[in-house]
Amino acid sequence: MxxxxxxxxxxxxxxxxxxxxxxxxxxxxxxxxxxxxxxxxxxxxxxxxxxxxxxxxxxxxxxxxxxxxxxxxxxxxxxxxxxxxxxxxxxxxxxxxxxxxxxxxxxxATIPQKLAAVYHYLNNGEPIDSQMISKLLKHVYLDSKDDEIKALSHQFMQQLGAKEQSKLNMQQFVDAVQRSIPPNELEDILKFNIIPTHLLDEANALPSLPASSTNIRNINDYGNYDLVNDEQLRQIASQVSYKNWSKLALALGFLEYDIEAYKIKNNNDSSATMLELLHMWREQEGSLATKNRLKRYLEESGFHELVSLLN
Missing domain, CATH: 1.10.238 (Recoverin; domain 1)
Structure with missing residues (x-):
């Protein structure tokens, strides 16, 4: 890579x-x-x-x-x-x-470009074989035995079209992955948006920045009147903690890995964990951390009754 x-x-x-x-x-x-x-x-x-x-x-x-x-x-x-x-x-x-x-x-980047980068990332640009796949799978299946890992790696190579003891070069790897995974699913796996398209569209409708020659949005004015405050975050964290609060965390864009890590960090205190995640979301989103957006996430995760906290 x-x-x-x-x-x-x-x-x-x-x-x-x-x-x-x-x-x-x-x-x-x-x-x-x-x-x-x-x-x-x-x-x-x-x-x-x-x-x-x-x-x-x-x-x-x-x-x-x-x-x-x-x-x-x-x-x-x-x-x-x-x-x-x-x-x-x-x-x-x-x-x-x-x-x-x-x-x-x-x-x-296009799908083939990203897959080519993944190829270089996996084995520093060297051909991929089952031994390399075994090393990778050991980090994924921590509790599996060596013979189970070996069987999985051979199965993986076969799915990519490699023959016994053969290796895959970059083009073979790119072609094999595109052949093995449906296009829509592969696109979802490799998708990376700095900002979701619909949010960028919202920002595009805003006035130009006088200090910038190319940019078309003014983050100093955008939505400041509508940003979520500390008290609102505290109330939401407290209310959702009694229910399936992880749905809201997932809607905010956190991975299950993140959620578990912060649960441990907060001694499995649901309210404290959710509050920290909400604060992180607000900091990450900056001028886009608006009440309307958080309302949308509350509705998507089934907490319709809490939307009124943001009025």
Missing amino acids: GTVFNTLPIAETDHLSNMSPNRGDWLTSHADATGLAVVEVERLWNRFKQLTGSRDQTRLYPDNSAVPNEISNDVFVKNLMRHFPRSKSDPNSIPFGYFIVVMQWLDA
């Missing part, structure tokens, strides 16, 4: 490396350099701050234990970080500009 990422136009953001995130044109400058929308850069900046654990650190040092434990302990995330392009002036760091260029590629 490093081969793919290193072809990206990351140098377009080099001039932003020393800019302070406290500057008023921090988001718009990155938007102009990459062609992204300010609201997309804002979303990615919030994600980046989660990775660094800092509100003003503009570089990520993944080899120096800067990444939160629940992320740094994930072998797949660690491998992905290892393939990220690094700064020439500071080879141990991933600048925010590089991070958003990679995320932009993940958003826009």
Whole structure:
């Protein structure tokens, strides 16, 4: 995957490396350099701050234990970080500009391009064989025995069309995956939107930013009057904790893995866990964390009676 990422136009953001995130044109400058929308850069900046654990650190040092434990302990995330392009002036760091260029590629790449990147990611660009698949499956099926893993890996290779003891090159892998998985399902698996399309459409209807040459939305004015407040989040967390609150967490975009991790962190206290997830959602969404959006998620997860808390 490093081969793919290193072809990206990351140098377009080099001039932003020393800019302070406290500057008023921090988001718009990155938007102009990459062609992204300010609201997309804002979303990615919030994600980046989660990775660094800092509100003003503009570089990520993944080899120096800067990444939160629940992320740094994930072998797949660690491998992905290892393939990220690094700064020439500071080879141990991933600048925010590089991070958003990679995320932009993940958003826009075609299915074959993403599968080619997965191929490079799985085995550093080397042909894939059943032994490599076995190593991968051991991280997925932690309690399985070696003979069970071996049988699964052979079955996986057969499904991809590999003959006994044969290996798959990149094109064979890409073709095999597209042949084995229905197009709609494969698209859902590999889909990555910085911001869902309908939200970007909402932002597109807003006035242009005078400080930006390419962007068309003003995050300083957008929805501030309609943002969810602390008390509303507290009431919702308290109310949903007595029911199937994980439905709301899933509707907000959290994975089951995230939900379980934060349950453990909060000693299985449902209300505290849901409140922390709601605060994280609000921080991640920034100017898009509006009452109307949270109302929609409450309705989607079956909590219609709580919508009135946001009036």
